[in-house]
Amino acid sequence: MHVMITVVGARTEHWTELFAALSDRPGVAVTLVAADVSEVSRVELGRLAERFSNFRHHIVPHLLGEKRTGHMASVLFRTDVSRYPLCPPDVVHIIGEASYLSTWQAIRSCRRRWPGVPITLYAAQNIVIRFPMPFPTIERRTYRQVDHAFPITPAALYVLRAKTYPGAASVVPLGVDTEVFRPRRVPVDGRRFTVGFVGRLEAHKGVSDLLRAAESIDCDVTFIGAGSLRPLVEQAARQRPGKVTIHPWVDHHHLPDHLSRMDVLALPSVEVVQRNVLPWVGIPLREQFGRVLVEAMACGTPVVGSDVGEIPHVIGSAGLTYPAGDWSMLADCLTRIRNDPGWAAALSASGLARVADLFSWARIAEAMCAVWSGLGDRASGDRASGELSESAPRPGQPSLAASVAHRLEAGS
The missing domain is CATH 3.40.50.2000 (Glycogen Phosphorylase B;)
Known part of the structure; x- marks a missing residue:
């Protein structure tokens, strides 16, 4: 399974442990496209590329960086992110809220090049906020194109539903590398609380x-x-x-x-x-x-x-x-x-x-891959029958997200 991931912002290094956990799974290849990242992120991503032959990353030019505007929502890719995978991905995962400019850029690029490839989205907003234009329009369009959402808490799931996201969703928390973060013995004699x-x-x-x-x-x-x-x-x-x-x-x-x-x-x-x-x-x-x-x-x-x-x-x-x-x-x-x-x-x-x-990031990666695998199986079947020849469902045709939601609700 080939997973393409997009991410923007200075805190990209927070995700490197997830990238490592995904790359450590048999049969999984990861292509990361990132923009406006910190120097720490560049170093960490380089280490991952040396450690995993199935991990590739591209740090691409950007417009309207986070330092200029004060928020990651305004970051723009300066190039078409779909150019960077050497082969078409089986799934695209976007680390960014539905209202981010970079999120909508990535969705448009990937839908044009690979109309049938499933798209999943990270979500962390835990307050229902009505943003000024054009961000509400971007949110609504994003929700129509996403096949599965990964809110990090139940509150984030509630916000998705309150903002009319209709598709399937799984609560997937942020994690930790338990091989790195583990108890260590430290001297305690004479040390104050x-x-x-x-x-x-x-x-x-x-x-x-x-x-x-x-x-x-x-x-x-x-x-x-x-x-x-x-x-x-x-x-x-x-x-x-x-x-x-x-x-x-x-x-x-x-x-x-x-x-x-x-x-x-x-x-x-x-x-x-x-x-x-x-x-x-x-x-x-x-x-x-x-x-x-x-x-x-x-x-x-x-x-x-x-x-x-x-x-x-x-x-x-x-x-x-x-x-x-x-x-x-x-x-x-x-x-x-x-x-x-x-x-x-x-x-x-x-x-x-x-x-x-x-x-544990390892368990979280396993849960995400299980969802991606199900989406990929469904997309392959739909492509074979011609149901996903367009980037959006035809009138009366159920969306991929609705189909997956029905399957999950039925326990299949």
């Missing part, structure tokens, strides 16, 4: 709440990341020398070492309204997943998160949640873990079990 934070140092990540909570219980706190609130963290480090530390971003090969040195990982996110697409359009920003929670659990590190967005869904019963913005409740959660090592060990074990059951 340490809370860790990994992510962007921005207001919506609750950085100030974590600083107040850590100071109130006199524990150490380690920040890994960068952002506009770095001066606030540096000021706290001067006020509490040796108890507040900050590190720049680290790649996922080195992150497990840092996570294993933390007694607990905190994700104290809060909901904010951003205006980085159009200044007069406020877009609620609510945590869509919280990938670092899964990475910490895979390392055996207990997790604490606010109740904003999808954090409670990701943590489940394997950690603690508290009301977003209530730094005193966050301090109470941290104190409970610090004062009861046995209970902390139980949380660690629960997190490891939850990751193994739900969040």
Whole structure:
């Protein structure tokens, strides 16, 4: 099975573990077409190409990059993405929301060249947002062309349905490479209780709440990341020398070492309204997943998160949640873990079990390939009978997405 994947944006490196898991599956070849990626992404994709002979990647020119506009929705490919696979794919998977300009570009290119090839779509939006034109039109057209959607949470599935996506869908979470992120022994003698934070140092990540909570219980706190609130963290480090530390971003090969040195990982996110697409359009920003929670659990590190967005869904019963913005409740959660090592060990074990059951990239790749295989079998049969000679269904003809949805509902 040949899978073509398109992706845009600086955070493409977050997907390299999925690409590796797919490439590691027998009989699967992956062609990746990416644009506007970071230097870290270029390095990671190069490593994958050296590791897997069945993985090919193309970093293509782009217009309207994320740095210029502030949002990945505006990124445009400067070239026809369908030119890059050496042979036609069996399925096209688009990592990008339905409203992204690059998503619609990829769909149009692939439908023109391979009208019968199934297209699947990633979806993470967990708030029903009505975007300004032309984005609603792009969304509607995308929904009509997608054969199967992969929302990462039940909330993302709800948003798809609320926005009238009619096709089949499977909730497929973000994952973690359990070969890289795993428990590691670290020396504990003489080490103070340490809370860790990994992510962007921005207001919506609750950085100030974590600083107040850590100071109130006199524990150490380690920040890994960068952002506009770095001066606030540096000021706290001067006020509490040796108890507040900050590190720049680290790649996922080195992150497990840092996570294993933390007694607990905190994700104290809060909901904010951003205006980085159009200044007069406020877009609620609510945590869509919280990938670092899964990475910490895979390392055996207990997790604490606010109740904003999808954090409670990701943590489940394997950690603690508290009301977003209530730094005193966050301090109470941290104190409970610090004062009861046995209970902390139980949380660690629960997190490891939850990751193994739900969040392993290997299992996620298996689930996605099962859907793709079913779509490919159906498309092959339809091409043989001539039913997919057009890029859109004829009036009265059921769409491929509707057919697959019926099959899934029937349990076939």
